[in-house]
Amino acid sequence: MDEKTRVAAMVIRDGKLLLLKGKKHDELWTPGGKIEKGETDEECLRRELKEEIGVELVSATFFGAYRGKAFYHDYIMNNRVYIAQISETIKPAAEIESFVWVSRDDFSNKKYPMIPIIKEEIIPDLIKQGVWK
Numbered sequence: 001m002d003e004k005t006r007v008a009a010m011v012i013r014d015g016k017l018l019l020l021k022g023k024k025h026d027e028l029w030t031p032g033g034k035i036e037k038g039e040t041d042e043e044c045l046r047r048e049l050k051e052e053i054g055v056e057l058v059s060a061t062f063f064g065a066y067r068g069k070a071f072y073h074d075y076i077m078n079n080r081v082y083i084a085q086i087s088e089t090i091k092p093a094a095e096i097e098s099f100v101w102v103s104r105d106d107f108s109n110k111k112y113p114m115i116p117i118i119k120e121e122i123i124p125d126l127i128k129q130g131v132w133k
Contacts, residue, residue: 002075007044008032009084010063010122012132016101017123018090019114020052023097027071029115030081030122041080049084053099054091060084063131066122071115081122083131104132 019028
């Protein structure tokens with residue numbers, strides 16, 4: 001099975017986590033996208049954040065790597081996840097329909113449908129490691 005690499009930004013503000021909803025999809029996912037040939041993780045994050053939600057990347061700190069089958073495609077996705085700070089006002093663009101700031105209560109009460117690797121692995125690790133309080 002083919003493998004691809006995705007770089008993801010976990011943006012937390014005022015105790016809430018930023019998640020995006022794509023056009024034609026019900027599930028929420030993190031800002032970010034597939035890395036292009038010759039691109040660094042930071043370059044990919046900068047490009048994807050600008051394309052998807054019209055913001056600049058201020059800083060990014062590596063959080064962890066996650067591997068699993070892509071939710072919408074038939075390949076393995078290697079996710080490199082960063083805790084990111086962004087500037088400016090979010091303006092959904094490209095394939096993004098809308099965004100939501102998810103609270104810990106929203107997550108605990110399963111208020112929103114999410115991509116499984118985010119819901120089952122990444123967010124629980126954010127909570128366990130005290131990143132999302």
